[in-house]
Amino acid sequence: MTLTKPADADMSGFVDWFRAAAPYIHAFRGKTFVLAFGGDAMLRDDFVDLVHDINLLNAIGVRLVLVHGVRPQVEERLNTSGEAQYVQGRRVTDGDTLEHVKDAVGSVRVDIESMLSIGLPNTPMAGAEIRVASGNYVTAQPAGVVDGIDLQFTGEVRKVAADAIQHRLDAGDIVLLSPIGYSPTGEVFNLTLEDVATSAAIALRADKLIFILDYGDTVDAKGRPINRLTASQAQRLVKDLPDGDMKLYLPHAAKACRNGVLRAHLISADVDGALLMELFTHEGVGAMVSRQSVESLRNAGIDDVGAILQLIEPLEQEGVLVHRPRELLEQEIERFFVAELDGRIIGCVALYPFPETQAGEMACLVVHPDFRDGGRGEALMNAVADSAREQGLKRLFVLTARTAHWFVERGFVVGTPDDLPATRKEMYNWQRRSKVFIKEL
Ligand SMILES: CC(C)(COP(=O)(O)OP(=O)(O)OC[C@H]1O[C@@H](n2cnc3c(N)ncnc32)[C@H](O)[C@@H]1OP(=O)(O)O)[C@@H](O)C(=O)NCCC(=O)NCCS
Known part of the structure; x- marks a missing residue:
């Protein structure tokens, strides 16, 4: 045959x-x-x-x-x-x-x-x-x-x-x-x-x-x-x-x-x-x-800064996330969304828009280890995608060193630093060698 x-x-x-x-x-x-x-x-x-x-x-x-x-x-x-x-x-x-x-x-x-x-x-x-x-x-x-x-x-x-x-x-x-x-x-x-x-x-x-x-x-x-x-x-x-x-x-x-x-x-x-x-x-x-896992998912306010820091600090130490000093977080807090369960912040994510290229960066996506695998990460990602669409953005990108598969399973495709908006590419940290993933909205 x-x-x-x-x-x-x-x-x-x-x-x-x-x-x-x-x-x-x-x-x-x-x-x-x-x-x-x-x-x-x-x-x-x-x-x-x-x-x-x-x-x-x-x-x-x-x-x-x-x-x-x-x-x-x-x-x-x-x-x-x-x-x-x-x-x-x-x-x-x-x-x-x-x-x-x-x-x-x-x-x-x-x-x-x-x-x-x-x-x-x-x-x-x-x-x-x-x-x-x-x-x-x-x-x-x-x-x-x-x-x-x-x-x-x-x-x-x-x-x-x-x-x-x-x-x-x-x-x-x-x-x-x-x-x-x-x-x-x-x-x-x-x-x-x-x-x-x-x-x-x-x-x-x-x-x-x-x-x-x-x-x-x-x-x-x-x-x-x-x-x-x-x-x-x-x-x-x-x-x-x-x-x-x-x-x-x-x-x-x-x-x-x-x-x-x-x-x-x-x-x-x-x-x-x-x-x-x-x-x-x-x-x-x-x-x-x-499951109705993210009991409330909302825009973050200045009062959430402490809780977000607690959430992200262990991951910064592990090298999973880049370090964000408190002052920067305070300045950028309106870019964040938080997942709150019974008054406790258990997840966060940020959206940085680059309107000139109709793109947005999803960053700092974290779910507290005790609350993972319940669809919360995905709910946070969807909140960012919805907000990006509302702002007229056409693409989301994310830079990650360790979590590639999670994004690929959710419709992101691999890109390169050249795919980033010029202003973002200038800030790209070549030492970290994060991978770039992109999703059309
Ligand atoms: C990535 C993260 C936000 C997912 O949160 P979550 O609430 O567990 O997400 P979901 O419940 O929607 O998805 C969980 C699924 O993803 C899988 N998963 C978790 N981490 C993964 C990874 N690094 N690669 C591939 N799959 C992964 C889980 O096994 C689970 O699979 P299942 O649904 O088949 O059981 C969480 O693991 C986290 O905070 N990680 C550390 C921070 C990080 O890496 N952030 C991304 C960089 S910006």
Whole structure:
């Protein structure tokens, strides 16, 4: 067989893509993702593509928990034996329905396990040997009586056996959870996939909870794309959304983030490769919810100088930041933004505009070590980008000696000192040999 080399243009696209994805590949290794998809996803012709993407995430060392639904499979079985009863959108699971649920879960689970086992040459699964673990990881309790109607075998998650799941993940397995749970009294309960996925993500303190939407896109009530939002914004937005998976899953995404999950993503099943694009590109293609981490983000005032100095001094000593004497900081304080949590300054950043070149320098970005990895750095960066746009600036640049990847992962590309505005280039400290990164706004 001869391998043909793609056209040069294609090749350079591939190289750019691979370079841009590299920091994510590095960052995702050892992270725990919970990926939830409805029973409809499995009925789609392109489900196999999703399975390949799951395989790829597994291959780069992501600890994966899959949660599947069975709604259409249960409906199909019920259609032959009568109508289901719903109370406030929840199905009453009587004894007969439960048999259909068990039947559907068993069959869907086997189908998923078999798809994850395909290792045919000439597929992205070639060489992969994936082990799938499933079992009684979810303890359930009855949902009880709603509007005077007993939901019978419809249940809610009571507990997820996080330790047992972690053991399987440690062994490199993919864990597959179904929307059923068991009670200590030996009963089986029908659960929703969103309840199982959210509870599992919280119990595992997952890095990401990802919902794949079968119905509807990640847009607001007016059809505008939703890209990034905090848990409380998500909560406010949801009431105006039209019925669909976005309305169904968004409150769960917000709940997960409020309870320690770093990020929740909602992505449409209709976009080819959406999972990879959402995870491996800065802009993403879906909606990302993160914790309401920066409780207040505001312009700094003269009273903040002391707190900012305390924040930046250790980093100046380490050589991560250039030294800023108190007098200079006092003069430049209006250039700063601060993140405040319960009255304490826990982060700061500055914007120095160079209007003559329509550029702005983002500088002195710091989040206190105790509060890192909660999206605060990114929130500060976004505040600077918004302010720069408001001032009519077209580009942001940053000089950094140690934090290159962080900026690259957030859409900055490498530049040189020659890309700096002339007045800034004059002040460039050649000894520090900081790298220049640029982002178009
Ligand atoms: C860079 C900094 C501001 C990020 O703050 P933060 O609140 O932790 O930022 P976020 O929560 O938005 O991002 C955290 C993510 O960046 C990653 N990260 C942190 N430092 C990084 C670095 N130097 N290179 C690459 N990634 C880095 C974290 O691992 C985390 O990844 P995850 O989301 O996949 O878990 C903070 O680490 C800091 O204050 N660093 C010291 C000062 C500094 O280097 N400033 C930049 C020079 S101007």
